[in-house]
Amino acid sequence: xxxxxxxxxxxxxxxxxxxxxxDTMNDGYMELxxxxxxxxxxxxxxxxxxxxxxMGMQEPNVTYYHELCPGYTFFVVYxxxxxxxxxxxxxxxxVDVPIxxxxxxxxxxxDNIGRDVVVVGASTGSDAHTVGIDAIIQMKGFHGHFGLxxxxxxxxxxxxSQVPNEELIAKAKxxxxxxxxxxxxxxxxxxxxxxxxxxxxxxxxxxxxxxxxLTCGGPRISHELAQELGYDAGFGPGKYAxxxxxxxxxxxxxxxxxxxxxxxxx
Amino acid sequence: xxxxLNIDPKMVDSARQHAANIAKDMQEFIDVHTTVSTERTILxxxxxxxxxxxxxxxxxxxxEQIQAAGGLPRGAAYWMGNAMIQTGLxxxxxxEKVAKGELDITKLETASAKEAEDAIMPAxxxxxxxxxxxxxxxxDYLSRLGEGSKPYLYVIVATGNIYEDVVQAKAAARQGADxxxxxxxxxxxxxxxxxxxxxxxxxxxxxxTQENFRIMRQGLDEVGEEVGRYIRLCNYxxxxxxxxxxxxxxxxxxxxxxxxxxxxxxxxxxxxxxxLVDQYFSRVIIGYCGIIFNxxxxxxxxxxxxxxxxxxxxxxxxxxxxxAVLANIKEWQMGLGHAFEMDPSMKDGFLYELAxxxxxxEIFPNACLKYMPxxxxxxxxxxxxxxxxxxxNLISVWSGQGIQLLGMMTEAILTPHxxxxxxxxxxxxxxxxxxxxxxxxxEFKKDGIVQKRAQLVLSKANxxxxxxxxxxxxxxxxxxxxxxxxxxxxGGHGLDGVCSKDDQYFNPFIPLMKEGAE
Numbered sequence: 001x002x003x004x005x006x007x008x009x010x011x012x013x014x015x016x017x018x019x020x021x022x023d024t025m026n027d028g029y030m031e032l033x034x035x036x037x038x039x040x041x042x043x044x045x046x047x048x049x050x051x052x053x054x055m056g057m058q059e060p061n062v063t064y065y066h067e068l069c070p071g072y073t074f075f076v077v078y079x080x081x082x083x084x085x086x087x088x089x090x091x092x093x094x095v096d097v098p099i100x101x102x103x104x105x106x107x108x109x110x111d112n113i114g115r116d117v118v119v120v121g122a123s124t125g126s127d128a129h130t131v132g133i134d135a136i137i138q139m140k141g142f143h144g145h146f147g148l149x150x151x152x153x154x155x156x157x158x159x160x161s162q163v164p165n166e167e168l169i170a171k172a173k174x175x176x177x178x179x180x181x182x183x184x185x186x187x188x189x190x191x192x193x194x195x196x197x198x199x200x201x202x203x204x205x206x207x208x209x210x211x212x213x214l215t216c217g218g219p220r221i222s223h224e225l226a227q228e229l230g231y232d233a234g235f236g237p238g239k240y241a242x243x244x245x246x247x248x249x250x251x252x253x254x255x256x257x258x259x260x261x262x263x264x265x266x
Numbered sequence: 267x268x269x270x271l272n273i274d275p276k277m278v279d280s281a282r283q284h285a286a287n288i289a290k291d292m293q294e295f296i297d298v299h300t301t302v303s304t305e306r307t308i309l310x311x312x313x314x315x316x317x318x319x320x321x322x323x324x325x326x327x328x329x330e331q332i333q334a335a336g337g338l339p340r341g342a343a344y345w346m347g348n349a350m351i352q353t354g355l356x357x358x359x360x361x362e363k364v365a366k367g368e369l370d371i372t373k374l375e376t377a378s379a380k381e382a383e384d385a386i387m388p389a390x391x392x393x394x395x396x397x398x399x400x401x402x403x404x405x406d407y408l409s410r411l412g413e414g415s416k417p418y419l420y421v422i423v424a425t426g427n428i429y430e431d432v433v434q435a436k437a438a439a440r441q442g443a444d445x446x447x448x449x450x451x452x453x454x455x456x457x458x459x460x461x462x463x464x465x466x467x468x469x470x471x472x473x474x475t476q477e478n479f480r481i482m483r484q485g486l487d488e489v490g491e492e493v494g495r496y497i498r499l500c501n502y503x504x505x506x507x508x509x510x511x512x513x514x515x516x517x518x519x520x521x522x523x524x525x526x527x528x529x530x531x532x533x534x535x536x537x538x539x540x541x542l543v544d545q546y547f548s549r550v551i552i553g554y555c556g557i558i559f560n561x562x563x564x565x566x567x568x569x570x571x572x573x574x575x576x577x578x579x580x581x582x583x584x585x586x587x588x589x590a591v592l593a594n595i596k597e598w599q600m601g602l603g604h605a606f607e608m609d610p611s612m613k614d615g616f617l618y619e620l621a622x623x624x625x626x627x628e629i630f631p632n633a634c635l636k637y638m639p640x641x642x643x644x645x646x647x648x649x650x651x652x653x654x655x656x657x658x659n660l661i662s663v664w665s666g667q668g669i670q671l672l673g674m675m676t677e678a679i680l681t682p683h684x685x686x687x688x689x690x691x692x693x694x695x696x697x698x699x700x701x702x703x704x705x706x707x708x709e710f711k712k713d714g715i716v717q718k719r720a721q722l723v724l725s726k727a728n729x730x731x732x733x734x735x736x737x738x739x740x741x742x743x744x745x746x747x748x749x750x751x752x753x754x755x756x757g758g759h760g761l762d763g764v765c766s767k768d769d770q771y772f773n774p775f776i777p778l779m780k781e782g783a784e
Contacts, residue, residue, distance in 0.1 A: 035685045066688070069437040074685045126453035126469060128534065131642065134569055138750070143609065143643070160535065160751075162453060186452055186470045187680075189426070219646070219678055237646060 017084040028080035030057065035074045040067035048075040057081050093224045095233050095243070097250045102145075105245045106152030113258050117249055119148060120172045121181030122159035125195035129185035130161045132218050136181060136241050145240035154245060165199045172212055176262050179213035179248045182231075187220045193229070200230035211266040213251050215244065269628055270710055271621065271720040277728055278629055284731035285584035286591075292739050293592050296546045299539065300771065302458070302763035304547045305329045305342035307509040311393045311775055312346060312357040312386070315476070317462045318365035324358075325510070326459045327365045335372035339768040340379075345371050347382030350389075357389055379770040390774045394784040400519040401556045407487070407496045414444035414495055417637065417662050417670035419694055420522075424449035424681045426468035428478040432485035437684055439489040439497045442691045445522055445669060447500035448482055449681075450474050455505025455534045456759055460514070470681070474501050474511055479518035498522055503548045503559070504530055506760050508541060512548035516555040522601065522669070523552060527589075528582060529562030531743055532751040533569075537758040538743055547776065549593030554779035557599065560669070561586040564605030564638035566749035572607040572642075573615075576622050577726035578748050579604050580629070584731060585739070587630065594780045597632035601669055605638035606658040610650075614715055616657055621719035623665035624705075629724075637662050639673025651675040652693065659697040664705045670694060 011025035022029025032052060038044045045062045052060035057079035064076040100108055109117055121133045135142035137158040139149040148156035159171060172180050182199055184192035196216055203209045209230075216226050217235035226234020233247050252258065260266045269275070306325035316324050332338055332345050349360045349371040363369035377385075421443045423434040428448075435446040451468030454461075464481060465473040472478060479501065486497040498521035503512040508525065515523050527545035530536040552559050563579040563586070570578065583602040590600050604626055608615040626635055640654045655673030662670045672690045674682045682690075710716045734742045746752035778784075 033685065035683070068684050068688050069440040072437065072684060074688060128452055128455070130533070131568055138569070140571060140750075143611075161533075162456065162535075189469060191452075191469045 015087040018087045019084050020081050028058075028082060030079060030081050032077045032079065033075065034077075035068060035072055037072055039071055040065070040073045044073040045075075048073075048077055052077050052079045056083055093227060095223050095235070095247050097247050099243055099246045101242055102151055105242060105249065106154070109153040109249055112253055113153075113249060115258070115261050116153050116155045117179075117245070117252065118155045118157075118175055118177045118261075119179045119181055119248065120157045120159065120168065120175060120177040121183065122163035122168045122171075123161040123183040123185065124163050124165055124168055124199065125184075126162060126191065127184055127186045127195070128161045129183075132183035132185055133158060133160075133181065136183070136217065136235075136244055141241055143240070145242065148241045148245060151241065151245060165195070165202050168199075169202055169206060169208065173208070173263060177212055178252055178257065179215060181244065182214075182216040184216060184218040184221065187218075192218065192220070196226075196229050196231070208263070211263050213248055213255075215247070217244070271625055271628060272712065272717050273625065273628060273720055273724050277724055281581070281584050281629075281724070281728040281731050282588070284728070284735045285581075285588040287735050288585055288731065288739055289588035289592055291735075292542060292589075293546070295539070296543050298767055299543045299764055300338065300341060300767050300773070301540055301543050301760075301765075302329050302333060302338070303507050303540075303544050303760075304509055304773070305332070305338065306507075307513045307547060307551075308342045308773060308775060309346065309357065309361065310510055310513045312343075312389045313393065314357050314361040316358075316362070321462065322365075323459050323462055324361040324365055328361050328371070331364055331370060332372055333763075335370070337372045338765045339771060341767065341771040341773060343386055343772055343774055344379055344382045344770065347384075347386035348377050349374060350385045351377050351381060379772060383772055383774060386774060390778065391784065394775075394778060397516045397555050398784045400517065404496070404519055404521065404556060407490065411490055411494055411496045413498075414442070415698075416634075417667040417698070418444035418498065419691055420445040420447060420500065420636075420669050420671045421687050421690070422447045422449050422671075422682070424471045426451065426470075426472050427466040428464055428472050428481050429466065431472055432482060434684065434687075435482065435497075436485055436489040438687050438691075439486065439493055439495075441688050442695055443497070443672075443687070444495070445498040445500050446482070446486060447522070447671075448472050448474070448478070450502050455502070455530065455536070458506045458760065458763065460507045460510050474514075476514045476518060479514055479520060483518050483520070500524070500560075503552065504562075505534060506536060506540075506763075508544040509548040509551065512551040512557075515557060516551050520557060522558045522560060524562065525549065525552060525559040526562035526586065526603075528585075528743065528748060529565055531753050531758065532749045533562075533565055535753065535758045537761040537764070538740055538753060538755055540758075540760040540764050542739075543764060545589065546593060547773070549590060549595055550776050550779050553590070553593050553595035553599065554782065558601045558634050558669070559590070559595065559599060560601035560636045561603045563603045564607070564636075565603075567605050567607035568642050570750040572605070572609075573612065573618060575750070576618070576723045577730055579622070580625070580723055580727035581730045581734070582748060583626065583630065584727065585734075587633070594782075597630075598634055600630065600633040601636040602626065602630055602633050603636045603638060606640050606654075606661065606673075607638075607642050610640075610643050610654055616661075617715045618719050619657075620661050620664065621716045622723060623661045623667065624716075625720040625724060627665045627667070634668030635666075636669040636671065637667040638671050639677070641673075641677050644673075644675075644677040646679055648675040648679075651677060652689070655690065656693055656697060659694045660701060660704075662694075663698045663701050664708070666705055 060079040141147035309325040352374040449471035500522035503523040527541040652675040
């Protein structure tokens with residue numbers, strides 16, 4: 001062991017060259033689980049080993065393998081990763097506002113906006129899942145985080161699931177929404193991307209894109225993806241009503257909409 | 267049987283009586299109404315199939331013609347029977363002529379309802395014989411091959427491509443699955459027609475078509491022979507075409523069908539009058555052909571809190587049981603639903619889930635209860651998810667559930683990969699075997715957490731049912747008492763497909779199916 005840290009009880013991490021950590025700094029240990037469409041047997045085990053080797057990992061150890069059905073074998077593999085990452089150069093595009101809790105949001109709106117914040121949300125297109133939009137809007141919220149219906153100075157409309165983009169926009173116009181929340185749960189064959197893109201196109205066609213804050217959310221949505229698709233913000237797993245409202249209210253002030261409750265004035 | 271939960275049998279009887287009154291009250295409405303989908307079902311059962319040159323299914327073409335002429339209150343059976351008398355043709359040939367614009371069956375000479383019914387009866391009996399042959403085929407398979415032990419392991423396939431679904435389904439059966447459900451493509455529930463032919467494109471699932479049913483049935487029969495166990499097929503008799511799909515299921519030997527009007531009302535915004543009328547005919551078909559129906563109470567807990575609203579599940583199970591009784595469905599065919607959806611961070615949450623599951627079994631001892639896995643609090647942490655599924659499996663074997671929809675650790679991430687299904691079946695098989703007789707061995711502390719919880723939920727369910735009996739089911743749903751979702755009586759999809767029957771209306775299938783003809 002030529003490592004200069006080997007005498008220390010714990011090696012110090014070098015943030016410019018980070019590797020996975022198992023139980024010793026820089027051991028590179030990772031666990032993998034996957035299926036190969038090959039018949040079960042020792043050749044399958046060897047194939048899994050070689051495959052993990054090709055991924056740039058060393059000492060692959062197939063700890064378990066099992067025939068799923070003829071022609072398909074499942075593997076659990078432990079191996080040591082070699083690649084490193086420079087953590088000091090990582091930049092992430094994220095919703096960058098202070099997060100207030102529900103009561104603070106209500107007070108902040110009263111102090112800084114002086115009128116109700118209006119939002120309209122729906123699970124759009126063919127998506128029948130309401131779990132996401134309900135978690136954000138419905139009074140009871142999710143996992144102990146109350147939804148927007150329980151926020152003071154917020155008026156929230158939950159249109160439910162399978163709402164056409166056109167209807168969501170019409171509702172937003174009708175109630176002079178400050179923000180639209182689009183929820184997408186089904187992501188098979190990228191149906192959510194098509195639907196989210198279509199929403200942006202419709203907003204632009206109606207000349208509303210810069211008059212309503214447009215946000216989206218769902219288990220497979222990140223802020224980065226949302227921005228790429230032309231949204232103002234995106235909210236993924238672990239984000240609750242307070243995250244969404246903290247962003248929206250800051251944005252209203254940033255855009256100077258305090259006295260512009262009506263869309264036509266913005 | 268002695269109640270392990272010390273629940274009051276009088277309270278159970280009271281709840282059941284309230285539910286019976288609720289169902290009876292609704293049945294009075296159902297009996298004097300029909301729907302476009304109910305009428306299309308009659309045509310399908312009479313052998314009308316296929317599509318026209320713009321891909322509209324022929325049952326739709328014919329019913330649209332009848333509806334446009336204001337003839338829907340008389341019923342498709344009358345118009346078809348009359349057309350058979352006037353043209354001398356069979357139902358399919360008549361439908362084809364209608365599709366080509368060569369025939370308007372509402373503009374022919376009209377015979378009496380009695381004559382029309384006599385004309386149609388041979389076709390009705392032929393159809394019932396076909397269904398009975400399928401029911402017999404299932405019985406033969408079950409006696410020759412046998413089946414997995416309960417709780418049946420139920421897994422889903424959802425590739426969008428029926429041929430790929432067959433590959434996945436066979437793999438799952440080889441891994442130990444007993445029931446294969448083909449998830450429908452997103453939004454099919456709102457289509458007011460059933461697509462036609464084999465399909466290879468879908469989002470989040472595969473179209474329910476009669477041909478797809480046939481293809482999957484054949485695949486499961488093949489793998490059933492191979493593994494020496496009958497593999498059941500499940501699909502959805504739900505949405506705008508609820509009874510049509512039940513008829514397709516009867517003809518293609520499906521074994522399990524999701525079927526719950528209240529689910530469609532709450533979660534698909536289907537008009538309540540429409541779907542409750544549709545549900546009746548679909549349940550008569552299901553009862554007749556030996557399909558197990560699954561109700562959708564589990565879904566309430568995805569939008570409502572599983573601890574606070576547990577009694578709405580129990581109340582709805584009572585109502586679903588009574589709707590099933592009115593459709594002459596046997597107890598073993600009643601797949602009443604519930605779910606393991608309490609927040610895992612809740613202290614003693616496992617005990618509350620256990621109380622609920624054992625209570626369901628005590629109240630509906632002969633039903634084929636369907637237990638749904640955690641979904642709402644699955645996070646993407648697959649390791650914890652696998653443990654949540656393990657606790658769910660433990661309750662299932664403990665409480666004697668009939669059908670176990672296997673939880674997947676990749677829930678909330680993606681539709682299951684092949685290895686996820688294997689790990690899930692392994693999890694369930696391990697626990698079912700390791701704890702096989704735990705339900706027989708363990709009793710509960712008198713007035714302890716489990717007993718008290720069951721007693722409380724039952725009592726709240728009884729109160730809710732008393733309320734519903736007073737208010738009526740329509741009004742209860744309008745107030746948002748199920749799933750926390752409010753739906754207006756005249757809102758939602760499909761109300762324009764509902765009408766009152768006239769005094770000469772007849773549906774020849776309902777009385778014959780209810781008496782078990784052929």
